[in-house]
Amino acid sequence: MQPGVDVSHRAILYLDDITVSFDGFKALNKLTLTVDSGELRCVIGPNGAGKTTMMDVITGKTRPDLGTAFFGQTIDLTRLTEPEIADVGIGRKFQKPTVFENHTVFENLELAMKTDKRVRASLRAKLEPAQRDRIAQTLTQIQLAADADKQAGLLSHGQKQWLEIGMLLMQEPKLLLLDEPVAGMTDQETERTAELFKSLMGKHSLIVVEHDMEFISSIANQITVLHEGSVLAEGTLDKIKNDERVIEVYLGR
Amino acid sequence: MTSGSQVLGSPSQSLFGPKGWAALGAFALVAVVVVPVLFIVVPADSPFHLSAYFVTLVGKMMCYCVVALAMNLIWGYTGILSLGHGVFFALGGYAFGMYLMRMIGHEGQYQSDLPDFMVFLDWKAYPWYWSFTDHFWYSVLLVMLVPAILAFVFGFFAFRSRIKGVYFSIITQALTFAFMLLFFRNDTGFGGNNGFTDFKRILGFRIAEPGTRAALFALTALYLMGTLILSRAILRSKVGRVLTAIRDSENRLMFSGYNPLWYKLFIWTLSAVLCGIAGALYVPQVGIINPGEMSPANSIEIAIWVAVGGRGTLLGPVLGAGLINGAKSFFTQSFPEYWLFFLGLLFILVTLFLPKGVISIPAMLKRAKP
Numbered sequence: 001m002q003p004g005v006d007v008s009h010r011a012i013l014y015l016d017d018i019t020v021s022f023d024g025f026k027a028l029n030k031l032t033l034t035v036d037s038g039e040l041r042c043v044i045g046p047n048g049a050g051k052t053t054m055m056d057v058i059t060g061k062t063r064p065d066l067g068t069a070f071f072g073q074t075i076d077l078t079r080l081t082e083p084e085i086a087d088v089g090i091g092r093k094f095q096k097p098t099v100f101e102n103h104t105v106f107e108n109l110e111l112a113m114k115t116d117k118r119v120r121a122s123l124r125a126k127l128e129p130a131q132r133d134r135i136a137q138t139l140t141q142i143q144l145a146a147d148a149d150k151q152a153g154l155l156s157h158g159q160k161q162w163l164e165i166g167m168l169l170m171q172e173p174k175l176l177l178l179d180e181p182v183a184g185m186t187d188q189e190t191e192r193t194a195e196l197f198k199s200l201m202g203k204h205s206l207i208v209v210e211h212d213m214e215f216i217s218s219i220a221n222q223i224t225v226l227h228e229g230s231v232l233a234e235g236t237l238d239k240i241k242n243d244e245r246v247i248e249v250y251l252g253r
Numbered sequence: 254m255t256s257g258s259q260v261l262g263s264p265s266q267s268l269f270g271p272k273g274w275a276a277l278g279a280f281a282l283v284a285v286v287v288v289p290v291l292f293i294v295v296p297a298d299s300p301f302h303l304s305a306y307f308v309t310l311v312g313k314m315m316c317y318c319v320v321a322l323a324m325n326l327i328w329g330y331t332g333i334l335s336l337g338h339g340v341f342f343a344l345g346g347y348a349f350g351m352y353l354m355r356m357i358g359h360e361g362q363y364q365s366d367l368p369d370f371m372v373f374l375d376w377k378a379y380p381w382y383w384s385f386t387d388h389f390w391y392s393v394l395l396v397m398l399v400p401a402i403l404a405f406v407f408g409f410f411a412f413r414s415r416i417k418g419v420y421f422s423i424i425t426q427a428l429t430f431a432f433m434l435l436f437f438r439n440d441t442g443f444g445g446n447n448g449f450t451d452f453k454r455i456l457g458f459r460i461a462e463p464g465t466r467a468a469l470f471a472l473t474a475l476y477l478m479g480t481l482i483l484s485r486a487i488l489r490s491k492v493g494r495v496l497t498a499i500r501d502s503e504n505r506l507m508f509s510g511y512n513p514l515w516y517k518l519f520i521w522t523l524s525a526v527l528c529g530i531a532g533a534l535y536v537p538q539v540g541i542i543n544p545g546e547m548s549p550a551n552s553i554e555i556a557i558w559v560a561v562g563g564r565g566t567l568l569g570p571v572l573g574a575g576l577i578n579g580a581k582s583f584f585t586q587s588f589p590e591y592w593l594f595f596l597g598l599l600f601i602l603v604t605l606f607l608p609k610g611v612i613s614i615p616a617m618l619k620r621a622k623p
Contacts, residue, residue, distance in 0.1 A: 059508060086510035098505045100498045107494055112509045119515045125491040171509060 005072035005089055005174050007037040012175055012205045013058070018067035020053055020229075027053040028064070029229035035175070040197060040206045042216045045226035046250050051209045052095065054226070055177050059092050060085045071175070083117070091173035095180050097160035101153030105144050105163060108152050109135045112167035135170070141196070142166035157184040165196070175205045182215050194218045213251075225250060268485055277478055284474030289467035305466060309538055312470045314578045315477045316535040321558045321570035322480050323527035326520050328556065329564035330488060332500030333417075333517065337425030338528055339552035340432045341400040345529025346542040347436070348399050350449035351383060352392035353460075353537060357453045369451075370444045380442045389456055396533040397526050404525030405518060412517045426549050433547035448543025455537055466538070473534045477571075480527055485567060487520075496520055497565075557596065561603045563610025572612055 005012065013035040020028040028050045035041050043051055056062035057069055060082045069077040075088055086092075100108050113131060115121070127135075139145040142162040147155065152163060161181060168176055178197075182190045190212070197206060197219050210216050216223065216237070223240045225233045227250070233243045240246055269277065288311075292303040320342055328334050354368045363372040367379065385391045407428060411421060439445035458465045487493055498506045499513050506513060536542045545551070554577075562573020577596070584592040607613060 081512070082507040083510050083512040086508050092508045094504070098502055100501050100505065102497055102501055103494060110491075111494060111498055111506070111511075114510075117509075117511045119492060119519050122491040122495055122516075123487075167505075167509065 049226040089174035091168035319531040321574035337429035341528035343546035345532030348395040349533035400529035436544035563612035569612035
């Protein structure tokens with residue numbers, strides 16, 4: 001287990017001058033971004049702006065060519081592997097809902113649950129009553145209690161999105177990265193998701209990448225606009241909506 | 254034991270149902286009591302007498318069944334296709350074969366201290382790696398340790414470099430092929446292309462004695478049962494659920510905080526050791542081990558057993574190994590030239606029409622009936 005994250009200076013995530021290039025193409029170009037503890041940050045931008053690459057850098061999937069990425073004051077993300085980053089408290093939801101399709105909903109949550117995840121511990125692992133309660137609680141939270149024993153592959157697209165969010169919550173992360181969490185959801189599901197995210201704010205920090213402007217306006221206070229691998233604009237919804245350059249490259253007139 | 258074919262059940266269920274345990278008990282009784290009695294006690298002219306040929310054939314097939322189970326752990330459940338599992342089987346066989354060679358003593362053709370092939374090469378002493386192989390327990394240790402070390406080292410570098418899918422399969426083919434070439438050389442010190450044969454004794458008992466054969470048969474049957482129970486226990490534990498998660502979505506698993514490397518290494522090394530022990534039981538029963546066991550085609554055949562039986566099911570691979578080897582001994586006696594065609598055809602048909610293997614036939618029939 002890694003030490004806890006130090007947020008004594010308010011910020012939980014520091015990306016500083018991050019550059020990532022693939023065959024000369026700069027997916028991220030001196031990206032600098034700070035997210036405060038407990039904040040819900042929305043990240044928008046046209047396709048290819050570097051949103052997913054940014055998440056890849058934070059979660060250890062891609063190593064930056066230049067720049068630093070710190071989680072709190074002390075944890076250097078560029079030195080950790082994916083499982084280690086998950087272990088220090090960063091959870092990630094993929095763009096395409098990714099759950100264990102052959103496992104039941106219950107087993108999906110069980111696998112994600114924060115616990116000792118080494119082989120030896122898993123050989124002996126037995127669910128304690130408190131852990132069962134924790135899973136039951138999350139099942140209710142993501143409205144899948146009735147489907148606990150259903151194979152995850154049989155869920156609807158929206159339900160899979162919820163299950164994946166539920167799996168993130170089971171990890172008890174400090175920071176959640178959510179890549180297009182409401183894609184493919186019905187309006188009602190989208191609304192419930194917005195409520196869920198707002199209830200997580202404060203206790204967790206969230207970074208939400210979305211295209212759905214309506215959804216963003218229902219949850220966001222701070223928005224970052226990415227364009228060509230760096231930050232184009234940052235601020236409240238109103239400020240962003242009236243920013244000339246943002247209208248130019250993303251929102252349209 | 255219908256429960257074997259289900260997808261991982263809920264964690265609360267016991268290892269086997271009452272029917273499953275009863276079937277295992279019946280199998281043990283047959284292997285340890287019935288077969289030896291029919292083989293040794295019942296006179297040869299009785300219709301109930303079992304021949305040495307039959308006992309050897311079934312004993313050999315049970316060794317293959319263990320290999321299929323081991324392959325299923327890594328391929329069926331973890332999604333890593335090894336096309337080199339024959340090398341672990343053969344190394345286990347060679348490790349125990351060294352002991353058997355030394356137990357020949359002076360009964361070889363040249364009546365020398367050394368095995369015939371070393372006399373033939375004009376060697377004056379055993380090479381260093383033959384040291385202590387005249388001790389039974391040391392060779393038993395080697396049977397497990399040699400496949401384990403090879404699998405661990407090979408697996409560590411392959412899995413750490415995140416070599417996956419067809420690339421992994423190809424380098425496992427290369428691995429077994431390289432070992433085959435190495436063992437073909439006379440200078441390697443394992444009998445070259447003849448390998449080891451003409452075994453005489455094991456722990457002082459003559460190998461050709463019916464009692465020894467019956468004991469080896471019973472031991473193999475118990476080992477097969479043990480492997481089945483162990484596989485089941487692992488698959489029902491959380492490790493089993495992590496392994497299938499590696500197969501289905503390794504990325505999700507990594508971002509959930511698991512390091513797949515150690516899980517893969519665990520099951521890969523265990524699988525290799527299971528094969529090694531199977532090889533060690535195979536050699537005294539069949540009476541020969543040579544580098545042919547390491548040929549790439551042999552390892553591919555192991556994968557076919559599992560695919561035909563039903564990968565990702567507990568009993569499917571056992572069924573597949575049994576069926577194909579039964580068919581093989583029929584074909585190679587009656588129509589030897591058609592065997593490979595038949596095997597290829599069977600593999601294609603099963604892949605196309607029975608992706609879950611022959612073990613899924615009963616469930617399919619049940620569903621077809623309204």
